[in-house]
Amino acid sequence: MAKLKNRLKRYLPTQRRLIQLYAALLYNAHLKGFITGNIYTGKIKALCVPGFNCYSCPGAIGACPLGALQNALAASGNRAPTYVLGILLLFGLTLGRTICGFLCPVGLMQDLLHKLPTPKLSKSRVTRVLSFTKYALLALFVVILPLWYSLQSLPLPAFCKYICPAGTLEGAVGLLSHPANADKFSMLGILFTRKFIILLLILAACVFIYRAFCRFLCPLGAIYGLFARVAVIGVKVDVSRCTDCGRCVSRCPMDINRVGDHECIHCGKCMNDCPEQAIFFQAGRITLHSPEIAASAPNVRRKYRTRRIIAWAAALLVLLVAFWYVNLYAPGTQSPADGIASPSATEAPADDSIPTGKEIGMRAPDFTVPLYGRDASFSLSSSRGKITIVNFWATWCTPCCNELPFFDAVARQYGDSVCVIAIHSSLVTDNVEGYLARFDYLMPFALDESGTVIQSFGGSTMLPQTVVIDENGIITYNAVGSVTLEKLESLIAQAAQ
Amino acid sequence: MAKLLRYLRICMTVATLLLVLALCLQCAAIYMEGNSPENLSDSGVHLSPVFSVETVSAHLKALRLPFLAYAALLLITLCVQAFCPPAKEKTKLPAKYRLHLLKARVTGLTEDAQREEKLRKRIGWLACIALLPCAAMTLVYLGNGEHFVSWDLEQVMGSLIRHVFPYLALTLLILVAASVCLDRSMEREAAALKSAPKAASQPKKEQKPLPLTALRIALYAIAAVLIVLGVLNGGLYDVLVKAINICTECIGLG
Numbered sequence: 001m002a003k004l005k006n007r008l009k010r011y012l013p014t015q016r017r018l019i020q021l022y023a024a025l026l027y028n029a030h031l032k033g034f035i036t037g038n039i040y041t042g043k044i045k046a047l048c049v050p051g052f053n054c055y056s057c058p059g060a061i062g063a064c065p066l067g068a069l070q071n072a073l074a075a076s077g078n079r080a081p082t083y084v085l086g087i088l089l090l091f092g093l094t095l096g097r098t099i100c101g102f103l104c105p106v107g108l109m110q111d112l113l114h115k116l117p118t119p120k121l122s123k124s125r126v127t128r129v130l131s132f133t134k135y136a137l138l139a140l141f142v143v144i145l146p147l148w149y150s151l152q153s154l155p156l157p158a159f160c161k162y163i164c165p166a167g168t169l170e171g172a173v174g175l176l177s178h179p180a181n182a183d184k185f186s187m188l189g190i191l192f193t194r195k196f197i198i199l200l201l202i203l204a205a206c207v208f209i210y211r212a213f214c215r216f217l218c219p220l221g222a223i224y225g226l227f228a229r230v231a232v233i234g235v236k237v238d239v240s241r242c243t244d245c246g247r248c249v250s251r252c253p254m255d256i257n258r259v260g261d262h263e264c265i266h267c268g269k270c271m272n273d274c275p276e277q278a279i280f281f282q283a284g285r286i287t288l289h290s291p292e293i294a295a296s297a298p299n300v301r302r303k304y305r306t307r308r309i310i311a312w313a314a315a316l317l318v319l320l321v322a323f324w325y326v327n328l329y330a331p332g333t334q335s336p337a338d339g340i341a342s343p344s345a346t347e348a349p350a351d352d353s354i355p356t357g358k359e360i361g362m363r364a365p366d367f368t369v370p371l372y373g374r375d376a377s378f379s380l381s382s383s384r385g386k387i388t389i390v391n392f393w394a395t396w397c398t399p400c401c402n403e404l405p406f407f408d409a410v411a412r413q414y415g416d417s418v419c420v421i422a423i424h425s426s427l428v429t430d431n432v433e434g435y436l437a438r439f440d441y442l443m444p445f446a447l448d449e450s451g452t453v454i455q456s457f458g459g460s461t462m463l464p465q466t467v468v469i470d471e472n473g474i475i476t477y478n479a480v481g482s483v484t485l486e487k488l489e490s491l492i493a494q495a496a497q
Numbered sequence: 498m499a500k501l502l503r504y505l506r507i508c509m510t511v512a513t514l515l516l517v518l519a520l521c522l523q524c525a526a527i528y529m530e531g532n533s534p535e536n537l538s539d540s541g542v543h544l545s546p547v548f549s550v551e552t553v554s555a556h557l558k559a560l561r562l563p564f565l566a567y568a569a570l571l572l573i574t575l576c577v578q579a580f581c582p583p584a585k586e587k588t589k590l591p592a593k594y595r596l597h598l599l600k601a602r603v604t605g606l607t608e609d610a611q612r613e614e615k616l617r618k619r620i621g622w623l624a625c626i627a628l629l630p631c632a633a634m635t636l637v638y639l640g641n642g643e644h645f646v647s648w649d650l651e652q653v654m655g656s657l658i659r660h661v662f663p664y665l666a667l668t669l670l671i672l673v674a675a676s677v678c679l680d681r682s683m684e685r686e687a688a689a690l691k692s693a694p695k696a697a698s699q700p701k702k703e704q705k706p707l708p709l710t711a712l713r714i715a716l717y718a719i720a721a722v723l724i725v726l727g728v729l730n731g732g733l734y735d736v737l738v739k740a741i742n743i744c745t746e747c748i749g750l751g
Contacts, residue, residue, distance in 0.1 A: 010583070011579075039741070039743060040741075041741040042741075043737065045737055045740040045741055046733050046734070046736050046737035046740065048736065054748065055739070055740040056743045056744075056747070056748045060740075062740075063736050063737075063739070063740040064740075067739065067747070068736045068739065068740070071735065071736070071739045072732060072735065072736070075735055079730045079731055079732060079735075080726070080730065080732075081727075081732060082723040082724070082726040082727040082730065082732055083723070083724055083726075083727020083728060083730075083732030083733050083735075083736065084727070084732065084736065085723050085727075086719075086720045086721070086722070086723025086724035086725075086726070086727055087720075087724060087727075089716060089719060089720040089723065090717070090720040090721075090724070093713060093716050093717060093720060116509065116513065116571070117502075117505070117506050117509055117571070117574040117575060117578050118506050118509045118510040118513060119506055119507065119510060125673065125676040125677060125680055126673050126676075128676070129669060129672045129673050129676055130669070136665070140639075144639070145645075148642075148645050149645070152646070152648075154648055156650070157744075157747050160744075160747040160748070161650075161746055161747050161749075162654060164748075167747065167748040167749060168748065168749045171743070171747075171748030171749070171750075172748045172749045172750050175743070175748075175750075176750075182550045184750060185546065185548045185549050185550055185553065186546035186548070186549065187546075187745060187750050187751045188546075188547060188548035188750060188751050189528070189531075189547050189548075189751045190528065190651075190751075191746060191749055191750075191751045192548070192749045192750060192751055193524055193525060193527075193528040194749075195749035196524050196749070197521050197524060197525070200517050200520055200521055200524075201517070201521075203517070204513065204514065204517040207513055208510070229707065230707075230709065230712055230713060230716065232713060244597075244598055244601070245598075246590040246591075246594045246595070246598060249590065249591065249594055250589060250590045250591070250594075257593075257594075394742070396735070396738060396739060396744075397742070397744050398744060398746055398747065399744070399745060399746040402648055402650070405648070425742070427738040427741075427742065429731065429734065429735045429738050461741060461742050461743050462742070462743045462745055463742060463743070463744065463745070464745070480745060481745055481750065481751055482745070482746065482751060484542075486540045486541050486542050487542050489540060489542075490538060490540055490542040
């Protein structure tokens with residue numbers, strides 16, 4: 001019986017695993033999102049979570065620090081990225097890579113994958129060399145490319161776009177797996193194929209190599225690793241007790257040179273391996289855990305157990321409050337222009353039997369929007385008799401900025417026979433007129449002041465969106481995703497038929 | 498039982514690799530089918546979307562059996578593993594660390610050990626010299642702004658991969674080779690030091706600690722200032738806008 005009990009004990013989750021699960025659940029407390037297939041849009045999403053968790057995941061209630069950093073750097077032409085840098089400094093200084101070991105959902109996923117019963121590749125000189133790859137990725141994909149393209153007015157979060165497995169798994173696959181987003185399959189192409197294969201390769205590597213992504217590729221881990229020497233919370237070594245036996249280093253699955261260095265994720269496994277009990281978990285000068293506590297007098301153990309129970313009770317209370325707030329209470333974000341009387345979407349006069357709506361084959365709802373740079377407005381009804389292309393975009397959206405030249409080319413090529421209008425999202429972060437002044441676009445640009453125009457075409461949180469309306473005001477195309485010049489030409493030909 | 502578990506683990510390895518390969522191939526197959534000439538108009542526009550719920554579910558259906566087989570194999574392996582005693586972890590101290598420990602315990606370096614130390618210095622210099630052209634070529638490419646002017650990011654990234662990745666791979670190879678040579682040299686030095694006369698244990702040198710508290714307070718103050726500035730200059734709103742909207746390309750949707 002005792003033997004069986006011991007065996008079963010091996011499969012019980014450790015405190016670290018429970019904390020990892022808790023963090024993953026707290027970051028993704030928007031359970032309603034998994035049911036509706038929509039992301040959370042409350043104001044608390046302006047706060048970054050410490051771990052790696054894509055903010056396009058239907059459950060995410062906070063911003064991903066790495067995504068926020070890339071976007072802040074990509075927008076650094078307008079304002080200094082002080083908020084995100086301050087947040088990263090705060091997290092790094094307080095927790096360092098303890099975040100990787102305890103508070104990262106991607107770390108949890110890697111730990112669980114490594115549990116699959118296969119032979120494992122242990123650390124070696126090759127993995128040690130590979131562990132520096134993440135610094136190269138941090139420099140190139142997170143800092144240099146976003147900064148460089150920000151000079152060219154193109155926001156480019158390069159790591160998110162080309163590598164990030166969390167974005168593919170939590171964001172893309174998370175959204176696509178919901179039936180409500182079945183129409184989004186049509187926008188998938190080479191980008192998804194490539195990123196999905198990268199995701200599969202990373203997941204496969206994690207089965208055989210302990211935390212392969214964390215060790216070799218994660219730029220967020222690289223950032224937090226810079227705080228290894230100053231982080232307040234983490235595993236510390238009592239130098240006076242340490243005999244330099246090296247057992248901690250040799251048993252550690254990460255590529256560390258010493259406990260607590262930039263590769264150490266402070267998982268605390270070495271605390272039990274140290275024969276001198278010289279390693280313990282500290283927050284400043286307070287010892288949170290050490291092997292000595294387990295062997296100490298019953299009253300000391302009781303004191304620590306009470307503290308642990310109180311901590312867990314508080315943590316569960318926070319989780320319950322988060323569940324209640326984001327699922328039952330919190331209202332969605334409102335655009336800054338809310339409350340201002342807006343021209344917005346108006347119903348088209350019912351001059352025939354075709355219903356007004358957002359679907360293909362329906363009559364497009366009429367709207368009036370103010371134009372940028374001109375003291376005038378644009379009404380959809382005024383373009384009746386021409387094919388009209390409505391493009392919903394924003395300066396902070398990479399594919400939107402990337403495809404604007406195609407819409408402008410159409411406007412120049414077709415002249416008066418096709419009406420092209422680009423409508424900026426109600427969420428304005430930059431000086432849009434200043435942005436447009438850098439280019440020589442011929443087509444008119446307008447602002448969807450209250451967000452009702454995009455809503456009337458079925459859009460909400462996804463950009464870019466393109467709508468093609470024929471001469472009779474009937475929608476012939478309405479989809480989220482990037483388009484090319486060839487695609488636009490084919491859509492015009494389709495609408496003309 | 499242990500032997501059975503070993504075989505099962507090898508089967509799991511093969512099965513995992515095959516399953517990942519099958520998934521990659523199915524994903525690539527959907528993409529290739531979607532881009533076949535039959536699905537492209539004269540102007541190169543897709544007649545029907547590359548991916549759709551129907552095509553994806555049809556391709557996933559083909560993997561239903563392998564998935565079930567994988568799950569069954571996993572279950573069997575886990576059951577067998579539960580009845581096997583846990584294998585003892587093999588631990589080997591890295592050569593660098595072992596050498597460091599040995600050096601602290603001997604009176605002086607032997608001739609062989611000194612020779613190895615000189616050899617390691619030479620290896621280090623050689624590796625640096627070999628890395629210089631790689632670094633130079635990479636920096637020349639990255640430093641040329643002309644390569645990053647186009648908004649056709651597919652072309653920019655393709656060119657970056659073609660021009661920079663070979664040098665990065667070469668760098669990696671040089672580093673691994675140098676690391677192997679250094680490790681071997683350290684192993685030889687460690688063997689040579691075993692015969693060296695042992696020194697009496699010396700008290701540890703006291704290292705001057707970092708003024709951590711002051712440093713932390715200063716950094717916390719900087720973090721607070723940065724956050725407040727960020728809130729005031731609209732950085733907080735920027736993060737919110739990006740977080741509550743989905744940039745389709747950024748998550749790989751397209």
